[in-house]
Amino acid sequence: MEVENFVSKTLELLQEEREAELEETRAWQENLSHKNLQHKGVFLVKLQIGSQHTGMYGRCLVVFEPRKSIGPSILPSNTFGPGDIIGLYQSEGEPSQLGSGVVTRVTQASLTVAFDDTQDSINLDRDGLYNLMKLANDVTYRRLSNALKSLNGYSSGPASHLISVLFGYSEPGILSHQNVLEFSNTGLDTSQKEAVSFAISQKDVAIIHGPPGTGKTTTVVEILCCAPSNVAVDNLVERLVKSKVKVLRLGHPARLLESIQKHSLDAVLAHSDNTNIISDIRKDMDKAFNEMKKTRDKGQRSNLKREIKDLRRELRTREETAITQILKRADVILATNTGASDDGPLKHLPKDHFDLVVIDECAQALESSCWITLLKARKCILAGDYKQLPPTIKSQSAASKGLSVSLMERLIKKYGDSVVRMLTTQYRMNSAIMQWASEQMYQGKLIAHPSVEKHLLRDLAGVADVEETRIPLLLIDTAGCGLNEMEDTDEQSKGNQGEVDIVALHIKALSEAGVQVKDIAIIAPYNLQVDLLRQKLSHKYTELEIKSVDGFQGREKEAVVLSLVRSNRKGEVGFLAEDRRINVAVTRARRQLTVVCDSQTVRNHDFLKSLVDYMSEHGEVRTGFEYLEDCVAQNYTRDEKDKRVKAKDTVSAKQKPKNQGKKAEQEHKKSANNKSSGASQSSVQPDQHKNTSSLHSKPKDADQTQNMRKEIQEQLLNFLKDPNKTELQFPSTLNSHDRLIVHELSEEMGLRHGSQGEGKNRCVTVSRPKSGPKKPVKEPEQPDVTGCTAAKLQEESQKVSSEPAVDLKSLHLERMRREQQKREEKKQQKQQSMRLEPDFNASKNQPVKKPKGTSKGNTKIKAGVTAIAAAASADGDFDALIDAVVKADSVCSFVKCKASVLTLGQLCLYCNRQYCLSHHIPEVHGCGDKAKAQARMRISKEGVLYAGSGQKDKSMDPNKKAYLQRKLNSKLKDMASQRKTKDKDKEN
DSSP: OOHHHHHHHHHHHHHHHHHHHHHHHHHHHHHSOHHHHHHHTSEEEEEEEEEEEEOGGGOEEEEEEEOGGGSOOOOOSOOOOTTOEEEEEESSSOOOEEEEEEEEEEOSSOEEEEEOSOHHHHTOOTTOOEEEEEOOOHHHHHHHHHHHHHHHTOOSSTTHHHHHHHTTSSOOOBOSSOOOOOOSOTTOOHHHHHHHHHHHHBSSEEEEEOOTTSOHHHHTTTSOBEESSHHHHHHHHHHHHHTTOOEEEOSOGGGSOGGGGGGBHHHHHHTSTTHHHHHHHHHHHHHHHHHHHHOOOHHHHHHHHHHHHHHHHHHHHHHHHHHHHHHHHOSEEEEETGGGSTTSGGGGSOTTOOSOEEETTGGGSOHHHHHHHHTTOSOEEEEEOTTSOOOOOSOHHHIIIIITOOHHHHHHHHHGGGGEEEOOEESSSOHHHHHHHHHHHSTTOOEEOTTTSSOOGGGSTTOOOSGGGSOSEEEEEOTTTTOOOEEETTTTEEEOHHHHHHHHHHHHHHHHTTOOGGGEEEEESSHHHHHHHHHHHTTTOTTOEEEESGGGTTOOEEEEEEEOOOOOTTOOOGGGGOHHHHHHHHTTEEEEEEEEEOHHHHTTSHHHHHHHHHHHHHSEEEEGGGTOTTOOOTTSOHHHHHHHHHHHHHHHTTOOOOSTTOOOSSOOOOOGGGGOTTOOOEEOOTTTSTTGGGGGSOOOSHHHHHHHHHHHHHHHHHHHHOTTOOEEEOOTTOOHHHHHHHHHHHHHTTOEEEEESSGGGOEEEEEOOTTSOSSOOOOOOOOOTTSOOHHHHHHHHHHHOSSOOOOHHHHHHHHHHHHHHHHHHHHHHHHHHHHHSOOTTTOTTSOOOOOTTOOTTOOOBOOOHHHHHHHSOTTSOHHHHHHHHHHHTTBOOBTTOOOBOSSSOEEOTTTOOEEOTTTOSHHHHTOHHHHHHHHHHHHHHHOOOOTTOSOOOOOOOHHHHHHHHHHHHHHHHHHHHHOOOOOHHHHO
């Protein structure tokens, strides 16, 4: 790759990225209200000044707080953090920007901003109200562009040969003379020592590949590091200080952690020989500023402004005088890539001052940012993990054209293992959590250190040894539970309220077992899901961290709960298909990883399928039915549900759940029938049915799964045929996969089902629905015309029907009782309304009072099959009842319509009645509201717009808006010119 081509292409992509970032900010300002911007977390409105003072380097620190008069003084949920660039605006009046600053500190009640401008130039009113908004960082773009231009014109200097190697003009070399190494940290493992030796022996470039938890920072802790993020640099400072190395941290103090601010250049300057003079200058600045706020005299204010400028100039002069001496005394200088630019403190050092540049977390940095530091030394060491998330880029177009490819990834593809050493011993994860990432991303080379290989949550102090704390892997499968994803129409972000509820129950179980909330993290790939989780849990668990995958890179927690969100009939997984994102999420966990997902949806992607299969084989598998009650799939029609069940049979055959019989210590779901102590129970014993042992074994193929499903279905059918049994209890020896089948079949048959018991004693109990009587009424068998009994007729109908058999007689009697009761209530209401109706002849002007509960425009439906059955007596002729039902079912259900529907009839999916072609439309016969609700649901779940769906875009075209504005201005100007002045005589 030629340097000129690289520079020209990268500059174009950077410009494209900058325009995308500016366009996003511009779109927010123009199209979104302040309320929507605040909802996104990038805008804070109507803040007042709590205090202000002079900070390091003469910067003005202003503390903003919510107005105390409008309620509790707590900032709304936001995404502001230390180091963010913000714009300051007046809350009322012109929306022009007053200034910009850097966020230094954020609490629940306040936000502190550092302004580089003089305090008087911003002209802040202590009693005024202000708005704050996140801005795009233009300084970073300028520094990246300048670095690339310097690279293109680089002719002579320390980095000449390094540039030749990194662009392929020369091959990497090895030092001829190597000294024997003496490690200051004797605790380094073999792979870490090998990586350090290799890096020092290389002449030009060396790459240290550090997978999660392998001690990458420990390996490079004694070397100069220019990392892409402030957090990475601060982490190195803390390690270096312990080694008693003279450390100097460059950068804005606002962006540094409090624990290492004393090692920053600003802090060292404040404690230099000129400390007293610097302190006096700052006090004089604060005094002059306070006097300027109090005085009303313009001349005195001008004098005070000049005095503040002179004091700031003197302060900067004295600080800059000591910078060169401080930089030269430091053994290691640390900064971000952009913080090491030539317009910063390093301009005081000569070009050949540095021997070595180490870029930590290089895989997360844009290559253009790396060249800011690479031009300062003869040799570089790159450390990071290119198997994790790439640099964050706003423009997808620029990313696809190569902007997202890091320098580390490019060099590994070019030179391979000749420049790379990989760390293989990891000190974070339980071996069960580590193994999947090792096999999928790191060629199976990772080895868990003995100190973490078997550690579990129960090993933590104060944590109970229960089922929830003794498993490293837990998969909660929501397939078949109807917990479909939802969509934010504004951002196209995804959420899943059902998974939120399941996560909340799991967090509750962990906290009750003694796990500290601060040791738990919830990771979700979508911002909408993060918001839903925070709304559900943040108020109860204040120390619980809930973030996106991007916000958790480089972090770790004892327990991690991962919600994958996606659950749809199309099998779409969106940007979950990015393998590196899932790798980051999984490898944050130390002792326990819990994944909540719809296996049927995520299995459509190979990488996600490998995760589900691995957790099914090596971890605990639970179904969402065990956490949520009445978890019925309401969003599917009968046909779609049948297809989904058949598809799930095939998917279930591939699952291999281990740890049979293990379930949560916390009982999240119980059967409501357990309340009735007098109900008789029937337990399935191993010798009751043949081949019952097959129910207790783990399925290995599709045939075995199908046989097991038939066995369970046969038991449920036998239970339905026996009217003396009200409950069916399956044995506790069933594994989680078998119990899932029991739940699914019970749901299809309309039976009530629930889990009870704890640990290995957990079992599934099935009972009849509430609508049916506990003991069905026995009636004498009545012969029909052909000599068949009613019982035989029912038995034949069960054989013909594809649906599972139920107790039709008991359900029929119960329906008749309910319909009769409804008819009596309607009759009473009608009689009551007749009594309330006034005499129309006596008072024609008085309106007729309608019965309570009636509404205008309701379409009437004639008595259908159920109503006819209800009208018949329980002791009446059964044959006559059958004839009446058949006759009612053969004509249109619309009132007064006698058209036959035997040949050309349409079944309404909402009321289950047959209609002719003239009345089958839901809006015609009275099911319009249900049809609209179903259509809205389909649009929301499937993301497909039908005719008449969606909301009309009410925003005006910008060109048309500008035209109308010009036309209005012209009209106002004409009217103003035509306005006549009043006669002064008349006024007098």
